[in-house]
Amino acid sequence: MKYEPILLARIHKPNSHQLEGYRADGGYAAIEQALVDKKPADVIAQVKDAGLRGRGGAGFPTGLKWTFLPKDHPGPIYLCVNADESEPCTYNNRILMEKDPHQVLEGIMLACYAIRSEKAFFYVRYEYGTAYRALEAAIAELYAAGLLGKNIFGSDFHLDIVLHRGAGAYICGEETGLIESLEGKRAWPRIKPPFPAIEGAFRKPTIVNNVETMACVTQIMRRGIDWFKSLGVPPDPKNPRDAGSYGPKLYTIAGHVEKPVCVELPMGVSLRELVEVHGGGVWKGRKAKAVNPGGLSMGFVDVLAPLKGEDGKTEYDIPLDFNGPGKVGCLGLGTAAVTVIDDQTSMVDVLHNVTQFFSHESCGQCTPCREGTGWMLKIMERFRRGLGRREDLDILVDVADRIGIIPGTTICGLSDGAGWPVKTAIRKFRSEFEEAIRKGEPSRYAKPLQMVGAH
Amino acid sequence: MATVYVNDVPVEIGNDRLNCVQAVARAGQFLAHYCYHEALTVVASCRMCMIEMGDLKDGKVTMIPKVFPGCQTPVKDGTVIVTGDYAKRSVGHEPLPYDPKYVPGKLAKKAQADTLEGLLINHPLDCPVCDKAGECKLQDYSFEYGRAESRLIDPKNTPPNKPELSSKITLFTDRCIMCTRCVRFTREISGTAELMVKNRGHHEEIDVFPGRPLENRLAGNVVDLCPVGALGSKDFLYTQRVWYLKNTDGVCSLCSTGCSIHVDTNKEIVYRLRPRHNPAAQGHFMCDDGRWGYHYVNSGERIVRPMMRSDKGLSPVSWYEMLPKLRADLTQAAAAQPSQVVAVLSPFLTAEEAFLWGTFIKGLSPQARLALGPVPVVGEDDSYPKNVHGQPVEPTKFTIRAEKCPNRNGVSSVLKQLQGDVIPFEKIAGETGLSALVFVGGYPNREHLQAAFPPNWKAPAILVVQDLFSSSLTEQARYVLPGTAAFEKEGTFVNHAGLAQVFARAVRPPIEARGELQVAADLLGRKGLVQAAGVRKELAAAVPFFDGLADPPSPQGKRLELTTV
Numbered sequence A: 001m002k003y004e005p006i007l008l009a010r011i012h013k014p015n016s017h018q019l020e021g022y023r024a025d026g027g028y029a030a031i032e033q034a035l036v037d038k039k040p041a042d043v044i045a046q047v048k049d050a051g052l053r054g055r056g057g058a059g060f061p062t063g064l065k066w067t068f069l070p071k072d073h074p075g076p077i078y079l080c081v082n083a084d085e086s087e088p089c090t091y092n093n094r095i096l097m098e099k100d101p102h103q104v105l106e107g108i109m110l111a112c113y114a115i116r117s118e119k120a121f122f123y124v125r126y127e128y129g130t131a132y133r134a135l136e137a138a139i140a141e142l143y144a145a146g147l148l149g150k151n152i153f154g155s156d157f158h159l160d161i162v163l164h165r166g167a168g169a170y171i172c173g174e175e176t177g178l179i180e181s182l183e184g185k186r187a188w189p190r191i192k193p194p195f196p197a198i199e200g201a202f203r204k205p206t207i208v209n210n211v212e213t214m215a216c217v218t219q220i221m222r223r224g225i226d227w228f229k230s231l232g233v234p235p236d237p238k239n240p241r242d243a244g245s246y247g248p249k250l251y252t253i254a255g256h257v258e259k260p261v262c263v264e265l266p267m268g269v270s271l272r273e274l275v276e277v278h279g280g281g282v283w284k285g286r287k288a289k290a291v292n293p294g295g296l297s298m299g300f301v302d303v304l305a306p307l308k309g310e311d312g313k314t315e316y317d318i319p320l321d322f323n324g325p326g327k328v329g330c331l332g333l334g335t336a337a338v339t340v341i342d343d344q345t346s347m348v349d350v351l352h353n354v355t356q357f358f359s360h361e362s363c364g365q366c367t368p369c370r371e372g373t374g375w376m377l378k379i380m381e382r383f384r385r386g387l388g389r390r391e392d393l394d395i396l397v398d399v400a401d402r403i404g405i406i407p408g409t410t411i412c413g414l415s416d417g418a419g420w421p422v423k424t425a426i427r428k429f430r431s432e433f434e435e436a437i438r439k440g441e442p443s444r445y446a447k448p449l450q451m452v453g454a455h
Numbered sequence B: 001m002a003t004v005y006v007n008d009v010p011v012e013i014g015n016d017r018l019n020c021v022q023a024v025a026r027a028g029q030f031l032a033h034y035c036y037h038e039a040l041t042v043v044a045s046c047r048m049c050m051i052e053m054g055d056l057k058d059g060k061v062t063m064i065p066k067v068f069p070g071c072q073t074p075v076k077d078g079t080v081i082v083t084g085d086y087a088k089r090s091v092g093h094e095p096l097p098y099d100p101k102y103v104p105g106k107l108a109k110k111a112q113a114d115t116l117e118g119l120l121i122n123h124p125l126d127c128p129v130c131d132k133a134g135e136c137k138l139q140d141y142s143f144e145y146g147r148a149e150s151r152l153i154d155p156k157n158t159p160p161n162k163p164e165l166s167s168k169i170t171l172f173t174d175r176c177i178m179c180t181r182c183v184r185f186t187r188e189i190s191g192t193a194e195l196m197v198k199n200r201g202h203h204e205e206i207d208v209f210p211g212r213p214l215e216n217r218l219a220g221n222v223v224d225l226c227p228v229g230a231l232g233s234k235d236f237l238y239t240q241r242v243w244y245l246k247n248t249d250g251v252c253s254l255c256s257t258g259c260s261i262h263v264d265t266n267k268e269i270v271y272r273l274r275p276r277h278n279p280a281a282q283g284h285f286m287c288d289d290g291r292w293g294y295h296y297v298n299s300g301e302r303i304v305r306p307m308m309r310s311d312k313g314l315s316p317v318s319w320y321e322m323l324p325k326l327r328a329d330l331t332q333a334a335a336a337q338p339s340q341v342v343a344v345l346s347p348f349l350t351a352e353e354a355f356l357w358g359t360f361i362k363g364l365s366p367q368a369r370l371a372l373g374p375v376p377v378v379g380e381d382d383s384y385p386k387n388v389h390g391q392p393v394e395p396t397k398f399t400i401r402a403e404k405c406p407n408r409n410g411v412s413s414v415l416k417q418l419q420g421d422v423i424p425f426e427k428i429a430g431e432t433g434l435s436a437l438v439f440v441g442g443y444p445n446r447e448h449l450q451a452a453f454p455p456n457w458k459a460p461a462i463l464v465v466q467d468l469f470s471s472s473l474t475e476q477a478r479y480v481l482p483g484t485a486a487f488e489k490e491g492t493f494v495n496h497a498g499l500a501q502v503f504a505r506a507v508r509p510p511i512e513a514r515g516e517l518q519v520a521a522d523l524l525g526r527k528g529l530v531q532a533a534g535v536r537k538e539l540a541a542a543v544p545f546f547d548g549l550a551d552p553p554s555p556q557g558k559r560l561e562l563t564t565v
C-alpha cells in the first residue's frame, strides 16, 4: 500500500507557505486546543509517549530532552530551532521551511508551550535565503493575526519567534556551536557539561531541536500517539536501551541517482528500496557501489558486501531506522540523507571530497580534529596526484579512529563524522585504494579548491 | 574525607573542588597540559591532558573505556585517575582492583602521543632559531610523551608571520599550537580583547582586528602564557638562548604592587624579567612597565664610581679616600647643628638599607633627621580587566599602581621606629638652613627625582648623593656615590598591602660601586662585607613591624601588620 505523506502533505498545494491555506487545512488547531485543555506537562508527556526521537542527527528522544530543563525555573527558558542543515545532501528542513513553514512554526509554539519558553530563536542556515524569506513572511503573518506575541489565542501563553540568519558554517549546526553563533561569537562548540538544557543560550536553560522534529511535534499533537507509533519500527527487544524508531521520516536522496528527491516514508525503509524505487535507481544505468545512509558523517555502506547472518542480503538492504546503519559499521542514521556513489566513481576521489569538506568545516578548537582533518586531506590530495602509499591507509584509519567524542578526544561530534567516512571507506574498499597505490595514476578530476581564506 | 586515586596513589582532597590536572598534582605527579591555565577559563581544546577515568566503589573499580580531558573533568570521592604515565608510577602502592583485561594508561598514553603528533603536523620545528627552545612545552612534552618519528611527508601549512601584531610582541604564526591562552588572556585578564582567532580548521591563526594592534599595559604576559615560541617579546628576541640564563627570584621595583618576578641573567647582565606566580603578591602576571622597564640597569649613563668635588669639579676618587672625609664632614656638621643634618632615604631602598643608613645618621646625633625620599606617583591606579569603554570592571584581576616605587611601606616603618615620625620629602625640600643633606636614592628614572625638587632649590654646603643617574642633584653634590639597582642587591621590599618579600641578588653592581648597605656599614665602622641577612635579623629585633622576618620568609613573602605604619 502506498504511504500517504503527512509532513509533506501540503507542499504541492498552491501557496502552501501561507497562513490562510494552512489554517484551512486545520492548521494551528493543535496549539489552540492544547492551550485550552492541556497543561505543558501533558504536551511533554504526549511527545514523549509517542517515542519521537530528534531528527537533527543524534536521534535523542525529544520529550526526554525537554524534561532535562530545571524544574520550576523562573525563566527565561529558550528554544533554539536548528535549521543550519549543512550535512551534505540533506535538504528536508529546507523543503519544510520553504513549502510549509507554518507546520514547523506550530510545532515551535507547541514545544515552547510545553517547555514554558516565551522566546524561540530560529537559526537558519545562511545559504537558505528562500527559506529565510518564507519564514520571515510566515512569522509576520502570525504576528498580524495575533498568533504570536502576547496572550496567544486569548490564553496567558506569550511567544516571540526571533529569526536568525546563520553564520555560514557547518559547525553552526552543532547545538552549542549554534548557541555561541547566536550569541554573536565564533561557532566554537562548548564543552559539556553544562548541557544546554541547564545552561544554554545567553546562559539560560535552552532546548535545541531540529526543524523536522518540530514538524513531527505538530503532527503528534494533532494526530496523537497511536498514529505516530503506527509508523516505523518498535524497539529491538534484544537491546534494552533502544528507544525504537517511530514515525514518518523525510529521506533525501542524492548523488548518482536518476531522481534526486525528498520522500516521506515510515521509518525503517531499506536503503535498496529508497534508491531503486524512490530515487529511480542509479543514474546512467550504472550500479551503486557505495552509499552514505545518513549524510557524509555516517560513513559508507558497501552495496555488494554480504550482510552477516542474512542470507542473500547485502549492506544495501539495511533498514534506515535509528539502528540500521550501525549494524554495518556506520555511525548512525544521521540526517537520513542518502548519497549514492556509482561504480564508475573512484573512492579516492570520493574520499578526497569528504576530507576536504571536513577539514574545511572543522572549527579548529580541538587539536585532534583540527590537525587530523587537515592531515587526512593532505594525504588524500597526494593520493589524487597518484602518490599514495600503503602506510597512508594505516595512518588514515588510525587518525579516523582516534578523533571524536566517542574515543573522547574532541569537544563535538564533527570529528566523529570526519573519521567515520574515512575509516569505513578504507576498511570496506581497501582493495580499490591499494589498486590506486599500485597504479600511481593521478585523478581524472580537477585540482582541489583553495579554501584557505574562508571564514 | 574524599579520596581520589592517581595511578593507584590515594590522595585526600578534603572538600576541595579540583579537576584532574590539580588532583594529579596533589598526588605529587604531573599531567601535561597546554590550554589549561589556572587563571583562565577552561576550554579543554588542546587535548594534551588526556586521562582515563573510573570509580572505586565497594572495593570495585569501574573504568570508562574512553579518554577524558583532565582539565575539564572534576574529581569526587572515589574517582580513579589513570594517566599515560601509569607505567612510570612509583612502586610501593598496591594496584587497584582493575578488571584484568584493562591495561592501565594505554589509551591515555596513546591519546597524548596522538595529540603531540597532531601538533607537530603543521609545526615548523625551527627550534634552532626559536627563542622558546629550551623552555618550550612542545619540545618538552614531545620528548616526554611523543613519538620519536614523524609520519608526515606532506608539506606543512606556512601562514605568514605577524611582526606587526604589536610594537612589543611578534607572532611566529606557524609555531602556534592554537591553545588560545593568549586570546583568553586579553579577553579575561586585560579585558582589552585585541586578540582573536581567524580562519577555520588547520588554517586557523591568531590575529588582531584590523587597525587594533595588541597594545595594552599587560600585553607582555601573552609571551609567558604561550607554551611555544609563537608569541615572542621583541625586547628579548634573539638575545639569549634560555639555557644560558640564570634565574633569580626577584621583586619588581617599579610600582608598589611589587610583583614577584624571575630575573633572567647571563654573565651579570639582565636580559629578561618574567612574573613569578605569587598569590600573595600579584598572582600570575606582571605589567609591561615592569617587564620591559629593566633597561636602566644596563644603561651606559649610570654613575659607576665614587666621585668627589674639588675646584676642578667632580672627579673620581677611591672609596678609602672618600669615606673618611665624608664621615668627618657629617660628624662635624652634626656636632655643630645636629637638626640641620638630614638624610633622605628613598622608597627604592630595601628595608635593610634604610635601617642601616638610619642607624648611622641617628648615631651621629639623635637630633639629626631622617626623611622619606620623593614618592613618585604617576596617574592613578590602573586596574584590569577593562570593559569595552576602557573602564575597569570587578572583580579586579590586576592593578598597576600609581605609586612608582617598591618600598614606601618598608622605609616608612624604619623611619617611624628610628625617629617616631616620617618626615615627608616636601618638608625638607622647602627648608633653607640645612648644613648637610645625605640623599640615598636609587631612582631608576631621574625625572621622578628632579620633579620633586623646587626649581630654585639650593643645596646645603655638604650634599652627599648616592644614586643611579646624575641629575640636578648630583650637579651640586660634594660627594657622588654610585647607587645600585634592585637586581643588584639582596633585601626586603614591603608592598602596598604590607607584603614583605625578601629577594636575592641577580647581578653584580658596576665593578667600582658599593651598595647602599655596604656604604652604611662602612660609615658605621663595621669591618668587612656586610650581609643583608644579618642586617635583616637586626632589623627584625629593632623594629617590631619587621619581627616576622627574623626567620627567612618563604619565597611567597610574609604579610606584615600594616597598622604600625
Ligand SMILES: Cc1cc2nc3c(=O)[nH]c(=O)nc-3n(C[C@H](O)[C@H](O)[C@H](O)COP(=O)(O)O)c2cc1C
Pocket: A053, A054, A055, A056, A057, A058, A059, A060, A062, A082, A083, A084, A085, A086, A087, A170, A171, A172, A173, A174, A175, A176, A208, A209, A210, A211, A213, A412, A413, A414
Ligand atoms: C557537526 C555537527 C553538525 C550538526 N548540524 C546540525 C544541523 O545542521 N541541523 C540539526 O538539526 N542538527 C545538527 N546537529 C545536531 C545537533 O547538535 C543537535 O543534536 C540537534 O539539533 C538536536 O535536535 P533534535 O533533538 O531535534 O535532533 C549537528 C551536530 C554536529 C555534531
Ligand code: SF4
Pocket: A171, A188, A189, A361, A362, A363, A364, A365, A366, A367, A369, A370, A410, A411, A412, A413, A414, A415
Ligand atoms: S571536534 Fe572539531 S569541530 Fe568539534 S569542537 Fe573540536 S575542532 Fe571544533
Ligand code: SF4
Pocket: B123, B124, B125, B126, B127, B128, B130, B131, B132, B133, B134, B136, B137, B138, B139, B175, B228, B229, B230
Ligand atoms: S616553539 Fe618549541 S618546538 Fe617549536 S620551534 Fe620553538 S622551541 Fe621548537
Ligand code: SF4
Pocket: B175, B176, B177, B178, B179, B180, B181, B182, B183, B206, B222, B225, B226, B227, B228, B230, B231
Ligand atoms: S600564540 Fe601561543 S598562546 Fe596564543 S594560541 Fe598560539 S600557542 Fe597559544
Ligand code: FES
Pocket: B032, B033, B034, B035, B036, B043, B044, B045, B046, B047, B048, B049, B050, B069, B070, B071, B072
Ligand atoms: S589542558 Fe586539558 S585539553 Fe588542554
